Amino acid sequence: xxxxxxxxxxxxxxxxxxxxxxxxxxxxxxxxxxxxxxxxxxxxxxxxxxxxxxxxxxxxxxxxxxxxxxxxxxxxxxxxxxxxxxxxxxxxxxxxxxxxxxxxxxxxxxxxxxxxxxxxxxxxxxxxxxxxxxxxxxxxxxxxxxxxxxxxxxxxxxxxxxxxxxxxxxxxxxxxxxxxxxxxxxxxxxxxxxxxxxxxxxxxxxxxxxxxxxxxxxxxxxxxxxxxxxxxxxxxxxxxxxxxxxxxxxxxxxxxxxxxxxxxxxxxxxxxxxxxxxxxxxxxxxxxxxxxxxxxxxxxxxxxxxxxxxxxxxxxxxxxxxxxxxxxxxxxxxxxxxxxxxxxxxxxxxxxxxxxxxxxxxxxxxxxxxxxxxxxxxxxxxxxx
Numbered sequence: 001x002x003x004x005x006x007x008x009x010x011x012x013x014x015x016x017x018x019x020x021x022x023x024x025x026x027x028x029x030x031x032x033x034x035x036x037x038x039x040x041x042x043x044x045x046x047x048x049x050x051x052x053x054x055x056x057x058x059x060x061x062x063x064x065x066x067x068x069x070x071x072x073x074x075x076x077x078x079x080x081x082x083x084x085x086x087x088x089x090x091x092x093x094x095x096x097x098x099x100x101x102x103x104x105x106x107x108x109x110x111x112x113x114x115x116x117x118x119x120x121x122x123x124x125x126x127x128x129x130x131x132x133x134x135x136x137x138x139x140x141x142x143x144x145x146x147x148x149x150x151x152x153x154x155x156x157x158x159x160x161x162x163x164x165x166x167x168x169x170x171x172x173x174x175x176x177x178x179x180x181x182x183x184x185x186x187x188x189x190x191x192x193x194x195x196x197x198x199x200x201x202x203x204x205x206x207x208x209x210x211x212x213x214x215x216x217x218x219x220x221x222x223x224x225x226x227x228x229x230x231x232x233x234x235x236x237x238x239x240x241x242x243x244x245x246x247x248x249x250x251x252x253x254x255x256x257x258x259x260x261x262x263x264x265x266x267x268x269x270x271x272x273x274x275x276x277x278x279x280x281x282x283x284x285x286x287x288x289x290x291x292x293x294x295x296x297x298x299x300x301x302x303x304x305x306x307x308x309x310x311x312x313x314x315x316x317x318x319x320x321x322x323x324x325x326x327x328x329x330x331x332x333x334x335x336x337x338x339x340x341x342x343x344x345x346x347x348x349x350x351x352x353x354x355x356x357x358x359x360x361x362x363x364x365x366x367x368x369x370x371x372x373x374x375x376x377x378x379x380x381x382x383x384x385x
Contacts, residue, residue, distance in 0.1 A: 009087030010324040020075035022048035023381035035356035040378035046359035056126040077101040128326035135306040146284035157320035164205035171198040180273040204254035214238040224308035232289030324354030
């Protein structure tokens with residue numbers, strides 16, 4: 001593995017403060033420069049710790065939980081705070097705090113002591129990638145899992161994409177509501193059509209950026225799967241029912257194609273109360289040896305592809321921020337053979353492994369490559385217990 005001294009500039013989490021988050025009542029956790037291993041039995045808060053760190057990047061639960069469900073039982077709300085060291089010249093906050101009040105469901109964010117104009121301005125404040133056995137859902141799960149993966153990766157690294165995604169989702173909700181109203185009353189189709197220009201405008205940006213990202217990373221995906229141990233050729237490509245003509249301006253061409261598709265399917269949409277055309281229906285196709293990994297891949301092959309996707313996510317964050325993100329490892333090698341685990345750690349090291357937080361149930365589960373990290377224990381939401 002590449003030594004820490006030879007690695008690229010890294011984001012470093014110096015301190016994490018947790019107040020009434022999940023099963024943590026009050027914890028102030030310092031983090032060594034290289035990272036930390038947290039050892040504890042299942043159900044004591046290991047994954048909750050990683051969720052808290054990742055929350056400071058995404059401003060929502062990586063597990064899809066509602067904010068009110070993250071509040072410790074009996075508490076009025078939760079607060080997370082972190083001090084982050086970023087390399088000189090990189091963009092981002094050194095101090096971030098997020099508070100949520102159960103009453104009124106209010107969320108507030110502060111960056112370096114100031115409240116940003118928009119909540120979305122704080123996205124990506126703590127660049128990090130989380131690896132977990134549940135990542136297999138990226139491959140074996142529904143298209144919605146893969147669309148969410150693309151949305152997170154691109155929203156964290158492209159402000160244009162984030163803005164388009166927010167606007168597209170808003171227009172989609174309103175058009176679907178108008179469609180349901182039209183289906184119920186037998187009139188009002190024109191109210192659904194009102195939202196189509198916005199859907200086409202913002203959906204075109206999503207379509208173009210997703211497609212470009214997949215095309216740019218396809219070879220890397222294949223190479224990563226091969227390096228981890230897959231013998232058959234792996235392939236990744238963006239699939240869409242949208243037919244877009246080749247043009248000098250791909251966004252304009254995609255907008256025109258989406259406007260046409262929305263108009264053509266409007267009667268069907270009214271009948272069923274849902275929008276059938278658009279990037280919210282697209283998928284990220286993953287194959288191995290020409291066969292769909294979701295349908296025909298073994299558990300090991302699906303895990304390999306999921307880890308390759310996370311490595312691509314790390315590379316995308318690295319390219320956007322100019323530094324290594326945090327690596328949050330939620331016992332990710334538990335279901336892998338030693339050979340594959342070793343190759344994955346080699347790949348991480350060759351890329352320049354950033355500060356790492358590894359959580360495992362037993363000390364014997366720590367890979368040899370990470371035994372240099374300082375260790376602590378966790379019990380009932382208390383670190384060092």
